[in-house]
Amino acid sequence: MKKALSLFTALIFVLLILTSCRAASLLDKNNPVMLTMWHVYGEQADSPMNRLIEEFNQTVGRDQGIIINVTVMTNTSQIGNQLLKAQSDVLGAPEMPDLFFCHNNNADDLGASNLINWNDVFSKEELDGYVEEFIEDGIVDDRLVVFPVSKSTHLLFINGTQFDRFCAETGVTYDHLSTWDGFFDVAAGFYTWSGGKPFCAFDYLLRAIELILEAEGETSYMTEDGWYDFDNPAVKEVWMKFAKALCQGHIVVSDLYSNTQVMTGEVIAGCGSSAAILYYNDTVTYPDNTTEPMNLQILPMPQIDPSNGLVTQAGVGLCSYKTTEQKAEAAAVFARWFTQSSRNLDFVTQTGYMPVSNGAFYAIDDHSFEKESYKRLYTTLKEVRDTCTMVKEPIYSGYYDRVQKLYDALRASQHKLLKRYISGENVEALAEETWRLFMNVE
Amino acid sequence: MRILQDIGRSKKTLHAKLFIYMLILTALLLLAIFAGLFSVGTLDNTQKEIHDTLDLQMEFLCQDIEDYFLTLAVTGVQLSEDVTELIEDYLENQHITLNDLNNSEADINAVQEALFEPLKQKLLQTDCSGAFIMLDATVNSKIEGAQHSKSGLYLQISGFEFPDTSILLFRGNSQISKHHGVMPHRKWRLEFDAALFPNYDEVISGAKLPLESSYKITDLFILPGTSEEALLVAVPLIGENGMVYGICGFEISQSYFKIEHAQPTKLSHLACIMAKDEGGKIDLSKGLNCGVSGGYYLEPTGELLYNNSESGLLTFEGDQLSYVGVIKKVKLCQQSDDFLLAIMIPRSDYASEVTDNIVQIAIFIALLLFFGIICCLYFTHKFLSPILSGLKSMKGGNFNDIEKTNVPEIDDLFDFLAKKDREHEAELRQLEDKNRDVENEYAKAQTKIAQLADKKSDQIDMDIYKMFLKNLHTLTPREREIFDYYLQGKNAKEIHAHIGVSENTVKFHNKNIYSKLGVSSRKQLLQYAKLMSKQEDETLKD
Numbered sequence: 010m011k012k013a014l015s016l017f018t019a020l021i022f023v024l025l026i027l028t029s030c031r032a033a034s035l036l037d038k039n040n041p042v043m044l045t046m047w048h049v050y051g052e053q054a055d056s057p058m059n060r061l062i063e064e065f066n067q068t069v070g071r072d073q074g075i076i077i078n079v080t081v082m083t084n085t086s087q088i089g090n091q092l093l094k095a096q097s098d099v100l101g102a103p104e105m106p107d108l109f110f111c112h113n114n115n116a117d118d119l120g121a122s123n124l125i126n127w128n129d130v131f132s133k134e135e136l137d138g139y140v141e142e143f144i145e146d147g148i149v150d151d152r153l154v155v156f157p158v159s160k161s162t163h164l165l166f167i168n169g170t171q172f173d174r175f176c177a178e179t180g181v182t183y184d185h186l187s188t189w190d191g192f193f194d195v196a197a198g199f200y201t202w203s204g205g206k207p208f209c210a211f212d213y214l215l216r217a218i219e220l221i222l223e224a225e226g227e228t229s230y231m232t233e234d235g236w237y238d239f240d241n242p243a244v245k246e247v248w249m250k251f252a253k254a255l256c257q258g259h260i261v262v263s264d265l266y267s268n269t270q271v272m273t274g275e276v277i278a279g280c281g282s283s284a285a286i287l288y289y290n291d292t293v294t295y296p297d298n299t300t301e302p303m304n305l306q307i308l309p310m311p312q313i314d315p316s317n318g319l320v321t322q323a324g325v326g327l328c329s330y331k332t333t334e335q336k337a338e339a340a341a342v343f344a345r346w347f348t349q350s351s352r353n354l355d356f357v358t359q360t361g362y363m364p365v366s367n368g369a370f371y372a373i374d375d376h377s378f379e380k381e382s383y384k385r386l387y388t389t390l391k392e393v394r395d396t397c398t399m400v401k402e403p404i405y406s407g408y409y410d411r412v413q414k415l416y417d418a419l420r421a422s423q424h425k426l427l428k429r430y431i432s433g434e435n436v437e438a439l440a441e442e443t444w445r446l447f448m449n450v451e
Numbered sequence: 452m453r454i455l456q457d458i459g460r461s462k463k464t465l466h467a468k469l470f471i472y473m474l475i476l477t478a479l480l481l482l483a484i485f486a487g488l489f490s491v492g493t494l495d496n497t498q499k500e501i502h503d504t505l506d507l508q509m510e511f512l513c514q515d516i517e518d519y520f521l522t523l524a525v526t527g528v529q530l531s532e533d534v535t536e537l538i539e540d541y542l543e544n545q546h547i548t549l550n551d552l553n554n555s556e557a558d559i560n561a562v563q564e565a566l567f568e569p570l571k572q573k574l575l576q577t578d579c580s581g582a583f584i585m586l587d588a589t590v591n592s593k594i595e596g597a598q599h600s601k602s603g604l605y606l607q608i609s610g611f612e613f614p615d616t617s618i619l620l621f622r623g624n625s626q627i628s629k630h631h632g633v634m635p636h637r638k639w640r641l642e643f644d645a646a647l648f649p650n651y652d653e654v655i656s657g658a659k660l661p662l663e664s665s666y667k668i669t670d671l672f673i674l675p676g677t678s679e680e681a682l683l684v685a686v687p688l689i690g691e692n693g694m695v696y697g698i699c700g701f702e703i704s705q706s707y708f709k710i711e712h713a714q715p716t717k718l719s720h721l722a723c724i725m726a727k728d729e730g731g732k733i734d735l736s737k738g739l740n741c742g743v744s745g746g747y748y749l750e751p752t753g754e755l756l757y758n759n760s761e762s763g764l765l766t767f768e769g770d771q772l773s774y775v776g777v778i779k780k781v782k783l784c785q786q787s788d789d790f791l792l793a794i795m796i797p798r799s800d801y802a803s804e805v806t807d808n809i810v811q812i813a814i815f816i817a818l819l820l821f822f823g824i825i826c827c828l829y830f831t832h833k834f835l836s837p838i839l840s841g842l843k844s845m846k847g848g849n850f851n852d853i854e855k856t857n858v859p860e861i862d863d864l865f866d867f868l869a870k871k872d873r874e875h876e877a878e879l880r881q882l883e884d885k886n887r888d889v890e891n892e893y894a895k896a897q898t899k900i901a902q903l904a905d906k907k908s909d910q911i912d913m914d915i916y917k918m919f920l921k922n923l924h925t926l927t928p929r930e931r932e933i934f935d936y937y938l939q940g941k942n943a944k945e946i947h948a949h950i951g952v953s954e955n956t957v958k959f960h961n962k963n964i965y966s967k968l969g970v971s972s973r974k975q976l977l978q979y980a981k982l983m984s985k986q987e988d989e990t991l992k993d
Contacts, residue, residue, distance in 0.1 A: 039803075043746070043747045051678075052637075053609070053619065053636055053637040053638060053677065054637055054638055054676065054677050054678070055677060055678040056678060059678075067771065076747055078747040080612065080710075081610075081612045081613075082706075083610060087610070091610075091613060094613070101613070102613060103612050103613070104745075264629060264634045264635070265634055266637065268637065269625070269634065269635040269636075269637060269639055272635070272639060273625045273635060273639065273641075275625075288637040288638070290638065290640075290676065294639075294640060294641045295641075296556060296590070296624065296626070296641070297556060297590055297591050298589065298590045298591040298594060298597075298600060298641050298642055299591060299594055300594075
């Protein structure tokens with residue numbers, strides 16, 4: 010009798026605990042909470058993210074009372090300003106989303122204290138399941154506000170069909186592109202071979218310069234106010250290498266994304282995010298409407314010393330704007346679901362990113378890809394991961410605005426500079442002009 | 452009525468009876484109220500209310516869509532006229548025909564250059580997601596599939612969620628586009644593929660003037676290289692000589708439609724569909740849809756089968772979700788089939804609305820009932836308290852000291868009873884007085900009898916008495932018997948009945964008895980006999 014009573018008491022106790030646990034949830038299946046989302050995956054193209062969200066809404070979301078509503082699809086270069094406009098209630102701007110993907114500096118601009126600290130939502134054990142560096146990358150003001158869902162790095166995308174022709178006629182090989190010196194030689198050679206076509210379009214020119222400076226051991230190339238130290242001669246030295254190639258038409262600053270210029274045949278290579286794979290067509294179309302297969306080749310970024318390479322650790326992360334406790338709980342449910350190993354792997358392999366969970370990060374080696382270009386991408390990403398050190402991107406308030414201003418200025422002047430170079434002006438003097446332009450960016 | 456009679460006959464307390472009567476009254480009143488509400492449709496109106504709301508919403512949507520496509524058509528016709536004029540100007544200036552544009556990169560680029568800004572401006576002025584001009588010419592007729600390749604410009608709005616939208620080049624020369632500050636779309640192509648252009652042949656073959664009668668709203672298609680669905684308002688480009696130069700028009704993408712036509716409504720999960728009518732079926736892969744402003748909707752997918760339901764509402768059954776709503780056919784364009792507009796809410800929302808209404812009514816009834824019962828109890832108590840208190844007081848019997856109940860009838864009754872009470876007391880007192888008098892009289896009479904008895908004994912003639920005692924034994928048995936009967940207090944009549952002799956016989960014996968004993972009357976006889984008994988008793992005592 011006494012035993013039965015104890016058993017009954019224990020059962021009641023367990024039931025009470027379960028009941029109290031259930032009651033603690035703020036989610037209500039019959040009265041779902043809606044989270045608006047802005048994301049950057051698949052703008053202008055097909056979006057695997059939208060399909061995943063649809064899956065979430067139809068399964069876990071339906072069961073737990075959460076609806077994710079994508080209200081804006083944009084891109085990584087614009088989302089920061091768009092979020093700031095929404096936060097500032099700029100006339101005509103949409104309302105601030107509950108969930109969004111952005112860079113650390115965007116999160117910093119929005120105010121880390123306005124965002125959910127994922128450390129409060131995920132347990133230490135859960136966070137241990139993610140790549141440590143990626144988690145650290147999302148910390149702003151000692152708060153984990155940018156939760157890693159996918160990471161990218163910068164890679165060199167090449168129109169293989171045309172580059173193979175160029176190689177066959179000039180003896181150049183892909184190996185020449187492993188170092189920056191080799192890269193600039195190939196770019197110059199291609200310019201001559203093609204009759205004046207630039208070799209490569211850069212999406213993130215300054216990042217390439219930063220990594221060279223770091224590879225050369227420069228640690229203080231930036232000032233405290235978050236811009237470049239123009240008194241550091243190493244900064245100018247590296248800049249001038251790129252500037253001369255730019256003035257001579259060997260390289261260009263991309264029109265925003267280099268893949269469009271590769272597709273139109275303006276250039277045969279593009280330095281951009283690994284995620285650009287989603288936007289590459291299978292063919293190159295020339296102005297006479299003839300087309301040829303892209304045969305997309307993907308290489309690691311050139312290095313000063315390939316045996317000790319540095320690559321950028323890029324990629325936006327998931328932020329949740331602080332509103333209600335209920336929305337915070339719903340955001341956590343989505344983040345857990347979205348970054349679950351197998352799902353994370355499926356998502357990143359469709360979008361050209363690196364997975365963030367430890368399980369998916371290593372499982373990717375055994376993943377089979379349908380498209381040859383994706384297979385090449387992940388072979389290259391594996392090589393990068395195995396041979397290079399990943400370096401976090403700078404986080405300074407207003408930094409990326411100044412970067413965009415510099416790129417806009419270079420885009421506006423690069424064709425004129427080339428014309429002046431062709432007309433006989435000194436490349437050093439022209440490169441000096443770009444240096445002054447760089448220094449004058451505010 | 453029978454119930455009332457039964458209650459009247461039953462042996463329930465006054466309190467219980469009154470409470471039941473009042474409860475019945477309350478129930479009847481409630482019934483009357485609900486009958487009234489029901490007859491004016493206030494109670495059973497959830498379905499009707501939803502139907503009316505959806506109907507009204509349909510009017511708004513219908514007006515919105517009709518106005519929208521009419522405006523697009525008018526603007527499209529203007530665009531067609533402007534573009535045609537520009538093309539003809541160019542051809543005239545170059546002394547060439549449209550056919551001469553084929554394989555001429557320079558001429559095609561020049562035409563695109565001339566058309567770029569007008570198209571861009573028209574796109575910015577028009578509520579749409581894209582604008583295009585497709586010419587019946589190609590830059591290279593020698594390549595494979597060249598018969599479907601059409602030169603032209605296709606500009607799209609990027610980021611229409613924000614006020615500072617930008618424009619992208621989806622089709623056209625990227626260098627010309629960049630000169631105008633427009634970057635290529637990520638899935639850019641140089642020329643159109645007419646094979647992928649929706650209803651291309653129909654628009655070209657149906658091209659005729661006036662343009663208002665030959666523009667067409669195309670079928671929904673997926674923009675090549677993307678997952679975006681869109682439909683086009685396509686207007687033919689018809690020259691003065693009647694030659695068809697191509698097609699121009701506007702694009703309405705699903706993303707754009709969803710944002711721009713989101714409906715302001717109180718129905719939080721409203722879904723609106725614009726699709727082709729397929730007779731009892733809506734294929735959502737061939738239609739646009741939108742939801743509500745500032746909210747979300749469960750985007751219907753696949754096919755929805757609809758049929759009539761209650762209250763004029765239709766039910767829409769899909770693979771995953773089902774809805775209820777209303778539909779309306781609209782003619783948006785002469786050259787296109789009718790479109791079906793559908794406005795609907797998830798069936799779960801509808802069921803929840805109906806349930807909520809039932810629960811509200813139930814709560815309302817319960818509250819009224821509760822209130823009614825409380826009122827019945829209160830008023831029953833209030834009404835009966837003075838009566839019951841009065842009855843209790845009546846049981847006490849003292850009507851003079853009862854407090855006033857403030858119920859005139861009861862107070863009058865108490866006054867009446869008090870008066871009667873006083874009268875009875877007075878009568879009682881009189882009776883008691885009389886009784887006391889009688890008792891006094893009786894006591895006096897007793898005393899007097901005793902005195903008389905003593906007096907009589909004193910008046911007996913001793914000589915006669917001695918003779919009485921002496922001759923008593925001379926009586927005959929019959930005389931002695933009669934003598935004893937006299938002593939027992941019986942009269943002559945009783946004696947003759949008792950011993951069975953005639954009354955005259957008794958009188959005869961009396962005469963002998965009187966004579967023998969020396970008495971003259973029965974009274975004297977009894978007086979001597981009594982005295983004799985008294986002396987015999989005293990002798991025995993001694």
